[in-house]
Amino acid sequence: MNQYKIMLVDDEPDILDLLEKALNIEGFFNITKIDNGISAVTTCREMRPDVMVLDVMLPDIDGYEVCKQIREFSHCPVLFLSSKNDELDKILGLAVGGDDYVTKPFSPKEIAYRVKAQLRRIEYRQAPIQDLSVKIGELMIDTDGCRVLKNGKEIGLTAREFEILRYLAENLGRVISRERLYETIWGEDSFGCDNTMMVHIRHLREKLEENPAAPKYIITMKGLGYKLVNPYEN
Template structure:
């Protein structure tokens, strides 16, 4: 049974998360601040940490730094702050994921499952052939894609575009660069070929293709996957 440590100074939030995790079969331990969380991690086998940013005694950012000194346990950070700098700070200090309060408990639960699944795969020798992004798993060796456990059928070109973007998270690729990387020929003229394939990809992997959470458009520049 996986044990999840929930660290938040708000007891009501801890209780809500506890109920949802317990109903999914997880063992849950609670802590009200970063110092207590560190004590627990040093003495208890923890498979995942849900860590609030704003807490007394030791905040979540410092707790994340301290946890990373002794453990590679996945960390999902929670914060009421929405500024990008807070997200960047959390992730660069070692967090694996980040959610803004107020959050949907079911979405948090899905992210917990994704992080635990990633952690279990890391012990597999085939892990290096996999790219995991949220609920999307791309197997480069088998040229297969699964979303929330369901197989997604892609054409070879669609798969190559997805693999290119997913292999470089955060990097923006222009239409020209995607074309030359995937089609292996000079981009010599402007057409809608790449855009059409991106649209088809979104129809297959995005729950709401017009509001994509995987393949993002950077207007005037190109496409990227976070």
């Protein structure tokens, strides 16, 4: 795993050092440490990290704004660190494009393992499969390039959004429960996953659907879960 590039963004040097040591123990050495938001955006554009660990409270622009800006050019997984443990703060972190959210105080070892989990998902998305692209109505899901196009125009999805869509596409027409979807994509127990899943599904619909309030691709089956359908097939 040593080839992966990891960016750590926090204005507390002690936290940066602790995270770096924990990641070193797990075999990660290509690590860049940044102490402010503006430099984080610039450096991310230049180095294209595979994973970013991002503190919410930064001295210039906050982590939410950093994530919003990097989502304009990067789909790298973003793991938020925050002293805010309110549910609305967590939802905001996911809404702006974050992939994980951990509240302080935290175990550096836990963060290292969460980084490893994000990288496993990258490897999963990059694993060779028989069909490299799937066409569903106006959508083309390029599983090799981790891209989604609608009528030939690329749609910017976060890493997590792409994984959700890909998994639904692999089970086209089948109802997938929220619990199964969460446990497959997040790799964690699904307890309390409803809000997290609803946020990601809502953002997927906003990006894919002509009318997110009346979706024709990602359908909610009340009490059961979600399914992806081709609206142009009976």
